[in-house]
Amino acid sequence: MSQRRFTPLRNGQAMPLARLEELDIDAFRDEILQSVKEGQRLACLCATPDLRVFAVLAEDQGDRLWVGQTRLQEPCFPSITPQCPQAHLFEREMAEQFGIVPAGHPWLKPVRYHRSWGTRDAWGRTEAPVPGVTDFFQVGGDEVHEVSVGPVHAGVIEPGHFRFQCHGETVFHLEIALGYQHRGIERALIGGPHPLSLKHAETASGDSTIAHAWAYCRNLEGLAGVTVPPRSEWVRGVALELERAANHTGDLGAMAGDVGFLPTSSYCGRIRGDWLNLSAAVCGSRLGRDWLKPGGLRQDLEPELARExxxxxxxxxxxxxxxxxxxxxxxxxxxxxxxxxLLDPEQARDIGLVGVAARACGIRRDSRVDHPFGPYGEHPVTISLAERGRVLSRGWVRWKELQESRRFLAEALDALADLPVDAKPAPLPALMPDALCISLVEGWRGEVLHLAITDGKGCFARYKIVDPSFHNWFGLALALRGEQISDFPLINKSFNLSYCGHDL
Amino acid sequence: MIQIMLSRWRQGHRTLPYPKELPPLPPRLRGLPRVGKGACPPDCRGCAEACPTQAIEAGPEGPRFDLGRCLFCLDCTGICPKGALHFSPDHRLATRTREDLLLKGDEELRHAEALEGEPLSIFRDSLKLRVVSAGGCNGCEVDTNVLGTLAWDLGRFGIQFVASPRHADGMLLCGPVTANMELAVRKTYDAIPDPKLVIAIGACAISGGPYRHQEEQLGGTSSVVPVDLFVPGCPPHPLTILDGLLRLQDKVRD
Known part of the structure; x- marks a missing residue:
């Protein structure tokens, strides 16, 4: 592209908002469409209460993020989803949160079924709609039937509503309606950092506590101009890789269970706990609560403990x-x-799939490698890929990543055993006012993105969280097409997406 | 086949001997908060002001905790000028009433009492639970699910998670009960035959937890249905959950 009108930024770098050119909506749309056509990825698209819209494009091969903004004159703009499907859920989210109508959106439906943050949503509603009540796609025909599941599921699982359009055993289409876990995290973060803000980040998706806590801490550190000591970065890397190892082990065990292979299923259930207990040995919590804090660590991994x-x-x-x-x-x-x-790699690319599911389609996309943060610049990890986009591929990527995590962890523990601990982090200075910071962390499911925008006082005017599940739920729906409905549990497990991370 | 048998031999039998023996717990586990009697300087409100969920009330005789709101984070311990406040490794936190979760730092916690009479005879050897996740972060769910693995082997106590409320003796609930889950929680409760139990797992399910100020949620299970067992934590350790369940069944006593 000859001349970019978005502004380049690195992962974790803060920037005054004044450096962003305020584009008109046409230029803003063109820039997104052109960049995505050239292979970039729409990592985030979100609005603010004063009708500004921000877009983050990830240039994964160039370790760069491109940020752009526009200010809408009225709560309406021509949807970019028809040309750029990656935008579909972001546009629906803006319609629900701020009543901004993406005109021409092919399936404009609520995302989380909550009341608009302003006076009304894009459907003119002033009150919260009934969850799960919407115009579901329906396939017609004599022998077509619909299977409806949830919100409460048959196991110890989060709530969600699934509609399968079936012909006999074959699924034509699966539509997923979520929002049951919506507890208002993004709204709660406005005006922060509050005493509960770090907790809200940690609990955006509890099984990815470290990934979300780290992304939050990095945004604050970027905005406060604070550098984290290298040893503390190592320890954060240990926390993230332990989280990955525990969840990948659990997922592979659960996938084994769904095809009736009980030895691996039984062992992995237990071994997942062994990985979690390593985290608990450092911070007292199996899920890594209160391990990280802005500026460094809340609890350290001392040399003696590393040896142990x-x-x-x-x-x-x-x-x-x-x-x-x-x-x-x-x-x-x-x-x-x-x-x-089977998930077609072309479709996976079109919808902006991230994480394990993307790498299982042969898409090279891992923010530890593409946008290195923390210890991953000096101590890189190898990206794990598979090609065929099937359950096997998603399992295989997890297995390769487990090997890589274990290598990283062994190296890190060896290094930490010989390095004296850092001083406790001092309270952060005030955050840069009227600024923006974007932080990417590769959690075990995939890319966790946090975007912080501050007001004139250095408080959050907007805090956007994009869990990898937000991109990937649609991938699960596509992977079900043409499959047997009885394979749903297995295929679902191979994605293992977060409901609460999506619902926030 | 031979590989499976060899692996079986290598992996061994590792079901925890609990409740005969206490399994090893991480030394940094944050269990029951404790403050020594008379340890607080007069008029000190440090811990109460630092608590992000208002789980501590400062008083002339030292702080009073609401374990139902407590996230077991380190915001209060770090601030105490005397270093008097700490989380003990005591994992036993479950109670039968909400009031029992309010206690001073040197008071004994009134642990959950066993069921009595007919409910005890019905549920002592067979307790089938329907799990409803109603908001929250999936943290309590994953540490509840762990109880079903071979390491904990919940089935040996006659406790099982079932796929229909019609098959259940009770509901185990996680999360603050989001507005979007209220109807599902009520319907599940109504579908469970009498007599039935309700078990609230974690700070969210007891008090709304870190979301207690959000209008998108209702502030915990009790706002919708009556609760028989409260298990504090964010999330509670699996052993804390199991301890509570086994106390109900009169299989663990002090």
């Missing part, structure tokens, strides 16, 4: 490896994994 954890890491890895070698050696498992859950 090394043999426990080796044992957890020995058990994980043993349980998973068994899985990959079972032809009945491979047969089932190989046959289910």
């Amino acid at each position: 954890l090394s043999p426990r890491l080796a044992q957890a890895w020995y058990d994980t490896n043993d349980a998973l070698e068994l899985l990959w050696g079972a032809s009945s498992v491979l047969n089932r994994f190989e046959a289910a859950g």
Whole structure:
């Protein structure tokens, strides 16, 4: 492209809002459409109460983010979804939060079923709609039937409503309606940082506590101009990789369980706990609560503790490896994994898929590699890829990533055993006023994006959280097309997306 | 097949011997908060002001905790000028009433009492629970799910999570009950045959937790249905949840 009108920014870097050119809506749209056409990715699109719209484009091969803004004269603009499907859920979100109508959106429906932040939403409603009541797509025909599931599911699972349009056993289309977990996190963050803000970040998706806490801390550090000492960055890396190892182990076990391969399923259920207990040994919480804080760490991983954890890491890895070698050696498992859950890589790219699910389609996309943060610049990880976009591919990517996490963890614990602890982080100075900061962290599901915009006093005028699940739920729906409905649990598990991370 | 058997031998039998023995807990586990009697300087309100969920009330005789609101974070301990406040490793936190969760830093917690009479005879050896996730962060759910793994083997106590409220003896609820889940919670409760139990897991389900000021949620289970067992934590350790369940069944006592 000859001349860019968006502004370049690095992951975690703060920038005064004044450096952003205020584009008119046509130029704003053109810039997004052109950049996506050239291979960039719409990582975030969001509005503010005063009808400004911000877009973040990720240039994954160039370690750069491009930020643009426009100010709408009226709460309406021509939808970009028809040409750029990655925008579909972001536009629906703006319609619900601020009543901004993306004219020409092909399926304009609520996202979370809450009351508008302003006076009315894009449908003219002033009160919250009834959750799950919307115009669902329907397939017609004599032998077509609909299967409706949820919000409460049959296991210990979060709530969501699923509509399958089926012909016999075959699923033509799956539509997913969420919002049941909506508890108002983004609205609560406005005016912050508040005493509860870090907790809200940590609980955006509880199984990704570290990823969200880290993204939040990095935004504050960027806006306050604070650098985190290298040792503390190492420890944060340990926290994130332990979170990844625990969840990947649990997911592979759950996938084994869904095809009836009980040995791996049983072992992994237990071993996942062993990984979580390593986190608990450092911070007292299996999910990593109160481990990180803005500026550094709330609880340190001291040299003695690092030495103590090394043999426990080796044992957890020995058990994980043993349980998973068994899985990959079972032809009945491979047969089932190989046959289910195909997601076309082209479609995956079009909808802006991220994380494990994207890498399983052969898409090179990992913010630890593309937009290195924390320790990953000096201590890089190798990106793990598979090609075919099936259940097997998503399992295989997890397995490769587990190996890589274990290598990183062993190296980090060795290094931490010889490095003296950093001083406790001082309280942060005031945040830069009228500024913007974007932080990407590669959680175990994929890219966690936090966008902070401050007002003239350095408080959050807007805080946007994009959990990887927000991009990926639509990928699950696409992966169900043409599959047997009885394979839904397995395919769903191979994505294992977050409801609360989507609903916020 | 031989590989499966070899792996079985390598992985071994690792179901925890609890309740005969206490499993090893992380030394930094944050359990019951404690403050020594007379340890607080007069008029000090440091911990109460630092608490992000207003779970601490300062008084002339030291702070009073509301374990139902407590996130077991470190905001209060870090601020105490005397270092008098700490979280003990005591994992036993479950109570039968909301009032029992209010206590001073040197008071004993009144642990959950067993069911009595007919409910005890019905549920002692077979307790089927329908789990409803109603807001929150999925943290309590994952640490409840853990109880079903072979490490904890919940089934040996006759407790099982079931797929229909019609098959259930009670509801185990996580999350603050979002406005969007209120109807589903009520319908689930109504669909469970009498007599039935309700178990609230975690700070959200007891008091709204970190979301208690948000109008998108209702402030916990009690705002919708009566609760029989409260299990504090954010999230509670699996052992804290199991301790509460087994106390109900009269299988763990002090």
